Structure formats: structure tokens, C-alpha cells
Amino acid sequence: MMQDDALRASSYVDASRLLDSIETLAHFGAGEDGGVDRPALSPTDIHARRHLIERAITLGCTVRTDACANLFFRRAGLEALPPVMTGSHVDTQPTGGKLDGCYGVLAGFECLAALNDAGIQTRRPLEVAAWTNEEGTRFQPGAMGSSAFVDPGLLEHYYPAKDGDGITLAAALATHCEAFPTLETRAVEKAAHAFIELHIEQGPLLELANIPLGVVKGIQGVRWYAVRCKGVAAHAGTTPMHARHDAMTLAVRIRAEIAALAHQLGGDDTRITFGRWTVLPNSINTIASEVTFSIDFRHPDPAVLGAFDRKLLDCTARNAVTSEALFIHPPVDFAPAVIQRVADACHALGVPSLSITSGAFHDAMYLAKHCPSAMLFVPSRGGISHNPLEATDDDHLVLGARALAHCLVNLCNEAP
């Protein structure tokens, strides 16, 4: 009986094996502070990928790649139907932790192993994906792999992207090809049946609510801008204050204006961050000639996001500075049928769950355009992520994988 298979798969999730696999993957790019630094397609990332490929072969999966170096680990189904997909990414932030992305991929692997151990066969194939360059740290924009999977036409725009050393994405992809010359290419197929991404919350809401699983109904929309403020370089000792055009003085004033308008428009759901700053010439005794800072504004309401765009333009025009949109994404609503499968899994395991909107981007943001998608969250201790201290209780990690196994099996056994 199908329902039995879903519960049985859950019960075959092996806590030690899952937790060990997380520690093992974290060795690739491990820092002394317990964190991980594994830039997309870097040597450490390629080592990590080799480890995953070898494990997938041991699990009896076929392993394939595509033009953006996404990896696909497929467990065969009984019928020639579109697969159910799960997975996430294994690249990290420069000061990242062990779980962001990796947990979703490794929980996918744990489901493959659990199905093998339980001797369960599913109607549809089950495919775990590791999407390339989700973090967007080495190459901008992020989520290159998943977005190019959904819209292959994007790839030609991504190829010229350069990392901090001037290496293009195209060159990094060529290096990946050379590292895995025998890897089969995944042919373009009919859309997947469904996609579920299991991820750490990377925020404090589940912990604050003391609820171990989050059923993710969507992802808030985002605006990324760069604001460039020009001044005039001059000597810090000789230039009277009234004769200065200090780009940093201008920049911090505009930062305050933008923060105020974001809060005014967005209320309690506002998330506004000014995380990246470039100061020229960045010298102790020279007044700054140019300051560029980033805006990351997120909100679940498209009307608020639109109003922010307009007010920002007013603000930059009024202050005679320039802004450049770096990335814009509308809020995403996940598929009700898949959300329901996730909620059912929590229910079947007897675990309370919280309906939640994701504050972070995920590969599922793009997969939602490709096939019915949803996400499942486990709590992040202290809400901390993008940080070596990123952590989730072992029990929650295991529970997330059990719930994932449950809904994947049910989705895999759905009729065409």
C-alpha cells in the first residue's frame, strides 16, 4: 500500500548515516572555526561533487550533469514517467556553515538509501539534484544552476560572469567538464512531476515558535540594488569641512533615508540590509571620492516591492546619485498540491508544523516555474545562517529527512 511505503521509507531514514554524511561533506572546504568555505566549481567544490557522485553510484543511481554543471542523481522508477525531484546546493558562503544547501542534498541521498534499504520501488523515478552556484558568491547572480535548468536561454548571459580572480563561469564550467569527462548529460525531458526542497530555515521563526517543521507556502520577493554616490577626493588634513564633497557622508545619509522608507512601506515584514560597501580610494587621509553600497529589500507583498522601487528612484534622483537594479524577483507562491503533501507528511509523522514564508531565496524559487514545487524547513538554532555557527538540532535534521522521505514517496507514486 502506498501510504505504508511512505511511512516505511520514513522509518528507514538512518539518523547516524544522515548526520555522518553531513560531517563528511563539511570536510571539503572546512575552516578551523567549524565553518565551510566552498565556492561554486572551485577545487573544493569539485572534490565534494566527486564524493557525491561516488556515493550515488554505490546507491545504484545514474549520475548525469547538464550545461550548467548541475548534478542529477536518479533512482529508477517502475514506469517511464517524469521524476519527482528533490535536492538543493553544495556551494557555500565564504563564511558559511555545514547545512545551508548541503542538508537538502544529503537528506535527498538519505531518502535514496532509505528506499533501497526498505526495498521500496516507486512508480516514478526519484531524482536528487545538486544545483550549481546557488549562493551567488563566486559568480553573480545566484541560483545559476536551477534558473538555467528551468530556462536554458539564461546560460549564455551567465557565461561571461567573472569571479574575484577574473575567471569566467564559462571557464569554470570547462574545468568541471575536465574533472568529470565521462559524466553523461541529462537530456532535456518533460517537466518533472514535482520538486521539494528541504532546507534549514536560516531564520528564527520555527525556533521562536518551538515547532520542528515548517511547511513553506512561498518565498518573499526581493529587490537588490547598488547605489553609487560620487564625491571628490581631497586631502583629509587640508580641506575645510564646508568645502568637502565626501562620498561617505552622502552615502550614510542616503542609507538612512532608504532604511526609513523601507520601514514606512513594509511595516513588520520589512527586511532591509546594506551589506556590501566599496569605498574609493579607501585611504585614511583622503576624503572618499566614491561609495557604492548594496540594498537587499525583501517583502511578501508585490505592491510594497513596487512602491519601494518607485520611492527609491525618487530618493536617488533627489540626491543626485545613481542606482542600479542588480536582481529583482517577485514573491513566489508554491503549488497547493505539493504544499499539502508536505503538510500531510508532518501530520503522518505526528509532528507539529508551521505554515511559513521563506525569507531566503532557494533553488525552489526557480523550480516553481518548472513544475509544482514546495519546500520544507527545519529550525536554525538562534536563527543563524551564512555563518560557521549555523546549526540545527540532530533530532530536527532527522525529522526533516523522515518527512521528506514520506512526501517524496507519496509524490513518486502519484498517478500521471
Added chain:
Amino acid sequence: MMQDDALRASSYVDASRLLDSIETLAHFGAGEDGGVDRPALSPTDIHARRHLIERAITLGCTVRTDACANLFFRRAGLEALPPVMTGSHVDTQPTGGKLDGCYGVLAGFECLAALNDAGIQTRRPLEVAAWTNEEGTRFQPGAMGSSAFVDPGLLEHYYPAKDGDGITLAAALATHCEAFPTLETRAVEKAAHAFIELHIEQGPLLELANIPLGVVKGIQGVRWYAVRCKGVAAHAGTTPMHARHDAMTLAVRIRAEIAALAHQLGGDDTRITFGRWTVLPNSINTIASEVTFSIDFRHPDPAVLGAFDRKLLDCTARNAVTSEALFIHPPVDFAPAVIQRVADACHALGVPSLSITSGAFHDAMYLAKHCPSAMLFVPSRGGISHNPLEATDDDHLVLGARALAHCLVNLCNEAP
């Protein structure tokens, strides 16, 4: 009559020869933008020094060096008395102009030539110095040559300083020795009789006042600090505003506090600059975990500088951030007798002058500890310096050299 000699020397200053010499020296390290990039003791600096040495020999001077590769070009006096010194430096900022430092050295050479042409003999020797590494761009700290001349014990602390390529000052000094193997070493002598440094203002005050010469009464004191603000790295999308510890939010608040206290303590004479910023991890979608910014605070009043130190400590303690003193120098008061000679020269030439405090550091800041010293400024167009656009009207350049010749001759003829 001595006064006549001073005026006669002024009148022998040759405008074309002075201006040509500035253009000629600017060839060593010339950029396409009209600027000069001549790091201290670099191959271009050594070429420039060779050019100066050859010219000094042609002018009949003895040429000597010392352990910090300062160059001394001496025109003999009639009596065995301590010399009167002038000069400045010929190293430049990476994006420097033709005048900062070079003008003072070349105007010194022009005085040597004018004295020769006028057939004037002075009681005391006249010595033009080119001080090593004033800018502090290749090796830190700046003004190494002049400070080590005044306090030779500093040199052993300077030797290990490394440039961006890892070359030590000691190695660069050895290269200089090899380039000029026959150069005589200047023996340690009694202190000089006086030092006058002619320099471009590098600020807007003379231009704003429409006055061609500045009689510099001193150099304002300076405090350089680095303030480090710690936060907690967290995800820009998932972390509610109230749960954040954003190091940049903290840093801009503290910057505003420090700016306010600087103005409150220092009034109109305040110069406060926050020029250098380091943001970690400097990522669009991560809340900053650490922001370090520099303070450059200058003021002519030592009481204000001391009060600033104390209030800054209060501020950093109150905000639980740390500050580190990077460089501290008290205000320098130049010698009234030498200031008077400079003012007399302006008066004798019938040129209006402004009594002014230098906002920038100069080699004279250190020479003032060695012997009675003062400075003479000419205007900087638009107040611009440390920039290829650095410029001074030809008339002003010539006037500055004439005034320098006048006061040097009078000082050279002073009784022991």
C-alpha cells in the same frame, strides 16, 4: 649689503628654468593623465635622483646621502657654520601630481642656481635636501627620511617595513646604495641653523582668500584611529529587523556620534574624515558581522586633540566597540624667528601673504625638532592635491621660489 643680496637673489630666480625643471622631473614616472607615480626608492625614483645629483654637480654643489637615502645638495658658505637647509621630497602618491614635494626641492635648486648667477656668497652653507619616502605610500609610516634624520634611532624600526611586493625598506636602501656607490655619506653635524620647506598648500585657503603666499605658522596635530564594530552575520532575507546585530548599522551610528563630538570640541578648525572602511563579509545578502573604519581627526589645539582622545574612549566604551590608535602627532609650532624671515620675504617682494596652519603633514613637522623651522605655501588650484589634476599657477610657483631665495639668503647671512 645683506638685504640687497636677498632681493638680488630673488630677482635672479629664472621663471623658465624653474618651470622647465618641474616638467623635467615629472617625466620620471609620468602617467598618461598628466600625473606622476614615483614610489620612494623605486627605479623611477632612482632615475629622478640621478638627474638631481647630476644637476647639483653642475651647479657646483657637494652631494651626500645618509643611512635613510636622504640626498643633501650643499652650496658652500664663507664660514664654517651650520647650514641653512631647505627642500622637501620627490616621491609621490600612486596617483600624484607634479608639485607635491618636487616643487620644494626644485625651488631649492633654483635658489642655488640664482645665487650662482648673482655671484652671491653667503656666510653659511645652503643645503637642499630631498627626504626619502615622505608619502608613506610604498613604506609605512611616511616621512621616514626626515624623521630618521632627526632621530636616527628610528631607522632600525623602519628597516623591516615592507612594500606591497614584500620588499623591505632595508633592501630598498641597499638598492639605492648600489645605484650610487660613490656618493659620500653626510657626517653627523651640529644641528642646522634653520630649515624652510616650500610646498603647495594642498588645500583651498589661499585660493579662496586670493592671496599668493602662505606664511605657515605650524602644522595641526593629528589622530588616526581604527574603530572596529562587531555584529553577527545573519541572513538578510530571514532575520527579522528586531533580531539583528548589524555591524554596519552600529558603525554608521558611531560614525555620526564621533563626527558630532569632533565638531563640538573643535569648532571651525575641525577636520574629521572617515576614509577607510572594511566590511565583513561584504556580501549583499548577509548582515555585516564586522565593520572597521578609520578616523582622521586634526586640529591645531593640543587641548582639543586630548579631549577628543578621551571622548572617543567614552564613546567606544559606551557602544562596546574597540578603537586602536594608528598614528598620533601633536601640533607643531614653527619657530617665530624663521616665520618672521618668511613673512619679511613676502613683504620685501611686495606680495600679500596669509598666516596659515598646515592641514597636511610635511617633512618640516620632523625638522622642527631638529632646528628652527618654518614653511612657505603657494596656492593649489581648486585645493586639489594627491591627484593628477594638482596644479599651481606659474606666477605663484615663481613667486614662491623668489620668496624662498629671499629668506634663505637672509638666514644664511645671520650671525652665529
